Amino acid sequence: MANYFNTLSLRDQLTQLGKCRFMDSSEFTDGVNALKGKKIVIVGCGAQGLNQGLNMRDSGLDISYTLREAAIKEQRQSYKNATENGFTVGTYEELVPNADMVINLTPDKQHTQVVNTVMPLMKEGATLSYSHGFNIVEEGMKVREDLTVIMVAPKCPGSEVREEYKRGFGVPTLIAVHPENDPQGHGLDQAKAYAVGTGGDRAGVLESSFVAEVKSDLMGEQTILCGLLQTGSILCFDKMVEKGIDPGYASKLIQYGWETITEGLKYGGITNMMDRLSNPSKIKAFELSEELKDIMRPLFQKHMDDIIGGHFSKTMMEDWANGDKNLLSWRAETGETAFEKTPAGDVEISEQEYYDNGVLMVAMVRAGVELAFEAMTSSGIIEESAYYESLHETPLIANTIARKKLFEMNRVISDTAEYGCYLFDHACKPLLADFMKKIDTDVIGKAFDADKNNGVDNAKLIEVNTALRNHPIEVVGSRLRASMTAMKPIV
Ligand SMILES: NC(=O)C1=CN([C@@H]2O[C@H](COP(=O)(O)OP(=O)(O)OC[C@H]3O[C@@H](n4cnc5c(N)ncnc54)[C@H](OP(=O)(O)O)[C@@H]3O)[C@@H](O)[C@H]2O)C=CC1
Ligand SMILES: CC[C@](O)(C(C)=O)C(=O)O
């Protein structure tokens, strides 16, 4: 199998990378009808499998789970997830031959083996679905010609797919039909019905391509969504402790701080997040973030280049072949960091204090979101898609850190995202070493405007506000958020 993207002509690469159409809510009036009464069998019952299945069943669809035999026999967690929630569970032989749609929600590393096992059992004309296109795009999986191949990719961790659905909202979702596999021409209708089933249509659906999803998803998760939140957590915690801030306070400020400040981001973009700071703090956060952008830009660009060219997927697949040696040692290393090992203190931190005492965190979020967006859009990824993969998803990942720190984030995201997160973190920490030497508690741990820093130059403030409000991510963001009328608050 060869990297599918690299086999395309430049013209086709650009067409597929740029495929992205924000769908109007009127296109979903048929609801789940295209899948109503169809037998839908999900392979795997982990982060995405369980939560998508719960939503789709609540939306009136017929969902059951197929697991590998050992998982059923040993009653593993995936078996418990499915049976304790009242779903039918069966082996591949029992459930796949009758399925109208098979949804592959196993880890990306397993896709070639899973698809090669399941495909011969699938009935003529059935549909195979993915939630991430790695297997098709990076590994070049060829699927039987009579099968329809679609993708419904929630831009969010599985846990939040469920939480947002229960709140009456949903998560932005990319849908796509693989151009090589749409023999009956009904792939798009099925993908739309599936997105309604998970609640994705309430938050916004992009009709995209496997290629655009993979390249943007990998970029978002490696950089702003997971990589920078990990780097920022570790660096900010270590700095506060070095400067004498109580470790319990520092731990709490970071664990819950990302969630609190990015809630402002989710509602009103970077403008609103920065507006939550006092004017002197906002100017300071702006200056820090400009400096951070200059330092980190080459790293963001390298990640984008490695993703587009296939170097990232090649090296990750080498680690798969090597028994996940890097992934497992990096995971263990993360568990040993002082931030991870220091429990949040029993101290009250008000919502506003997370902003006031977290100026550096706000600066990191602004820098990371804008850099990821800029790197994606300059590589041919459309702005709407880049917005979801940077700004919109950051709060959803931050929610997982609030639950159980980096351990929880890395547990909930896919193994692919976790690998890329560590890769970025290892390159980013040394890059920020000199920058961090200059950092003191006035921008992390204490309020910047507490005593002497409480005046502003009007001209400077106007310049900062203009720069923030006119960034292209703010322009596309305010348009997209206008359609998210059912968004519900978290904190
Ligand atoms: N995690 C996330 O939030 C997101 C994930 N995605 C994508 O969704 C897909 C699923 O990822 P995710 O939910 O993280 O996966 P998980 O790691 O949470 O899911 C693991 C599930 O797959 C099963 N599984 C593992 N290995 C095999 C195998 N060899 N054969 C059959 N079943 C196997 C496990 O069952 P058992 O080991 O018990 O047999 C378990 O049920 C991926 O393509 C990912 O990129 C997309 C968006 C977000
Ligand atoms: C953030 C990573 C992700 O792409 C996701 C939750 O959307 C993943 O692969 O887990």
Ligand SMILES: [Mg+2]
């Ligand atoms: Mg994703």
Ligand SMILES: [Mg+2]
């Ligand atoms: Mg991903």
